[in-house]
Amino acid sequence: xxxxxxxxxxxxxxxxxxxxxxxxxxxxxxxxxxxxxxxxxxxxxxxxxxxxxxxxxxxxxxxxxxxxxxxxxxxxxxxxxxxxxxxxxxxxxxxxxxxxxxxxxxxxxxxxxxxxxxxxxxxxxxxxxxxxxxxxxxxxxxxxx
Amino acid sequence: xxxxxxxxxxxxxxxxxxxxxxxxxxxxxxxxxxxxxxxxxxxxxxxxxxxxxxxxxxxxxxxxxxxxxxxxxxxxxxxxxxxxxxxxxxxxxxxxxxxxxxxxxxxxxxxxxxxxxxxxxxxxxxxxxxxxxxxxxxxxxxxxxxxxxxxxxxxxxxxxxxxxxxxxxxxxxxxxxxxxxx
Numbered sequence: 001x002x003x004x005x006x007x008x009x010x011x012x013x014x015x016x017x018x019x020x021x022x023x024x025x026x027x028x029x030x031x032x033x034x035x036x037x038x039x040x041x042x043x044x045x046x047x048x049x050x051x052x053x054x055x056x057x058x059x060x061x062x063x064x065x066x067x068x069x070x071x072x073x074x075x076x077x078x079x080x081x082x083x084x085x086x087x088x089x090x091x092x093x094x095x096x097x098x099x100x101x102x103x104x105x106x107x108x109x110x111x112x113x114x115x116x117x118x119x120x121x122x123x124x125x126x127x128x129x130x131x132x133x134x135x136x137x138x139x140x141x142x143x144x145x
Numbered sequence: 146x147x148x149x150x151x152x153x154x155x156x157x158x159x160x161x162x163x164x165x166x167x168x169x170x171x172x173x174x175x176x177x178x179x180x181x182x183x184x185x186x187x188x189x190x191x192x193x194x195x196x197x198x199x200x201x202x203x204x205x206x207x208x209x210x211x212x213x214x215x216x217x218x219x220x221x222x223x224x225x226x227x228x229x230x231x232x233x234x235x236x237x238x239x240x241x242x243x244x245x246x247x248x249x250x251x252x253x254x255x256x257x258x259x260x261x262x263x264x265x266x267x268x269x270x271x272x273x274x275x276x277x278x279x280x281x282x283x284x285x286x287x288x289x290x291x292x293x294x295x296x297x298x299x300x301x302x303x304x305x306x307x308x309x310x311x312x313x314x315x316x317x318x319x320x321x322x323x324x325x326x327x
Contacts, residue, residue, distance in 0.1 A: 011288070077213050078202050078288045102207035110203040117199065 001089035001139035004069060006130075008105065010118055011079025013039045016109075017121045021134060042073065042081060062094070076101060090139045104130055162234075166260050173274060183271035190273070194280020202285040205231065213289075217314045220291065221249040224282060224312070233257050237310070247314040250298060252307050265302050273297050275308075282312065 005020035015035035027034045042061075049061045063072045065088060072084045074097035082097045082105075108126040109115045115123055134140060159167075176186045209227055214220040218241060225239045229251075237251040258275050265272055273279075279295040286293045292315040299305035 076203065076206050078206055079290075080203065102210075106203045106207040110200050 001141055002087045003090075003134055003137065003140050004085040004087070006085075006100075006134070007035065007038055007081075007083040008100075008121075009035075009039050009042075009081040009083075012118055013043075014118050015039070015120065017126075017130075019127070019130065019134070021140070038083065039081075042083065046075070063092070072097060074098060074101060080105065086139065093139075096133075096137055100130065100133065104133065162257065163260075166257055169258055169277070170261060173272075177269060177272070183269055183273075187271075187273045187276045190276035191280040191283075194277040194282075195284035196280075197277070198281040198284020198286075199288050201232075201281060202288040205285065217247050217249070220286075220314075221251070221312060225251050228285075242311070247316065249312045249314075251310045251312065253310070254307075256301075256308055259302060262302060264304075270303070273300065274302050275300075279310065282310070286314075 002022045004023050005018070007015060008017040010016050013036070015038075018031070018035070027037075029037070045064075046061045050057060060075070061073055063070055065071070068087070069085050070088055070090060072086065072090075072093040074082045074094060080101065082101055084093050084097055086093060104126060108123060108129060109121050112123060115121060121127075173186070173190070176189055180186045180189065205228055209231065211223060211227065214223055221239050221241075225237045230236050234257060235253065235255050237253045240250055240252075242248045242250050256275065258278070262274065265274065276297065279297065282295045283293055286295075294311075294313045294315065296311055297309070298311040299307055299309040301308045
């Protein structure tokens with residue numbers, strides 16, 4: 001079980017944070033474009049899911065999977081979006097994403113007066129705590145390459 | 146004022162709530178020194194509150210884990226019963242004040258921010274002492290895509306019978322139902 005990478009977007013589409021741990025293949029486009037592509041896809045997908053749902057909606061879009069990886073998604077009502085890519089061994093990362101939002105992002109970024117809103121996060125403390133948390137997850141075991 | 150409180154409480158340590166209330170009072174007092182006109186102080190308090198509100202919303206969402214509200218009425222209830230309780234320890238009563246369903250009033254029975262304030266000084270008769278709260282509510286609502294006007298309709302400090310905050314949700318041009326069904 002592996003964790004590939006994590007994106008955090010704010011409500012306007014700015015990528016506030018990106019980290020990768022076990023990403024074996026790059027997208028082949030500049031990072032800026034990659035973030036825009038990710039955000040645009042999520043925006044369209046959430047809208048699509050809301051519109052086409054055959055039953056009453058609760059959470060909306062939660063995750064998608066391919067034959068190799070699973071993308072987990074969490075959006076707060078204030079528009080903060082967290083995206084975690086893992087391998088297929090991880091069925092749900094919702095709790096991890098919730099922890100990252102409530103205990104790391106809100107505590108260390110939102111409440112930090114030196115972190116301006118809508119700007120990429122510069123806080124070293126946030127970066128290191130996030131890294132420590134991800135590495136401490138039970139599904140973080142690095143695969144032998 | 147600080148010494149009076151100190152001796153009056155028999156030298157018990159200041160609680161963090163008292164510290165907050167006193168700090169707020171010091172803030173308002175300083176603003177009154179900086180600005181001559183009451184309206185300017187009120188505007189500044191509202192603006193500061195807005196800056197707090199746009200960040201506070203994430204803390205509120207993280208700690209309360211509430212789901213999206215599906216109507217203005219649910220939102221007003223959420224503000225009064227969950228948010229006010231969480232941050233100020235009081236629960237104002239909520240009522241809808243028009244038939245269109247977008248104007249609400251919150252009546253504060255107890256207001257911790259004015260614990261140490263008896264009445265406004267004569268030269269500050271139009272000061273909205275707690276105007277920070279209006280800005281906080283407005284900023285927080287804006288972050289969840291709800292535009293609203295928030296003002297004090299009545300204020301005990303000005304001699305009114307109760308302290309009442311009015312929240313008017315502004316309808317946007319787009320269809321509101323679509324957002325609410327999320």
